[in-house]
Amino acid sequence: MTNNTATTGRKFEERDSAMNIFDLYHRMESNKVVLSFKGDVTSELMASILNIIEQRMEDLNEAPKLRKKVYNVLVECLQNLYHHIDDLPAEDGKNGRDRSAIFMISLNSNNGYTITTGNYIQTDRKASFEDRLKRINSLDKMELKELYKEVLSADGRSAKGGGGLGMIDIARKTGKKLNYDFATLSDEYSFFSLNINVEENN
């Protein structure tokens, strides 16, 4: 698992994509990738990834503060993949469900870590999801705190348990805008990608 080559899927590469492909190339080229994965995100896989990254950060003597931030953000990213991947239609030569996602974590040039995720979502869910992301990105630190508390104390939670707090939490912990992209693949499916930098002095 550790040194798998991450591929982003044929359809995604074909489009004129902003951040991911060049960034991906650059990072793999410069050998800063700690771990990358493409496939079905299971509970066991998440546990293994967290274990590996935690161990690696310890080996690298990262400051406890950075370790905790990376670990927290990583948990949210992986659980987003686990809970929110939509089934992909069967492609040529494949049958049945494909819940494939890509995930990569690498060292970045600011002594922090960059986490990249990509997954398919149904296009009809895209608009409301993107609205939430735009809203999060429009808020400052204090407003994010208020939104977090508002969503936290709101009754009810999503059927998947998360309650819509994950992205707000990532924005708060990193102190940065969410850097995301949607690629429309068909009327039915889009590809969502997220690129997150976690650094110590956020």
Place this chain on the structure above:
Amino acid sequence: MDSILIEGTPKTPNVSFDHNKGALLLKGRSIPENSIEFYKPLVDWLEAYSANPQSKTVCDIQLEYFNTSSSKCLLDLFKKMENMSKGGREIVINWYYEEDDEDMLEAGEDYQSIINVPFKMIEMQE
């Protein structure tokens, strides 16, 4: 009523809910994918406890990590405590955080501003 004692795992915390002592403890990591499944028995226990609580209940939250899925469940527990407090029982929530872990301190302060129960923020030296 029986106490709850649960050993921690890499994804779930140690739990000790002791009725006789009025002492509640969550310690370790809380990052399960399905938090409701893990926390439902704890919320139910606290509901039963609140029918016949000790005059003073101390809750120690000593979490190293918790995910957003657990955060709603923690709030459910704190709301039960808030109800006990409204009923005239003495409740204290001790929120532990490791030195320099501002995120964990801030998470405690978020709860403190939502829940009307005395919170004590306790910094632990590493």
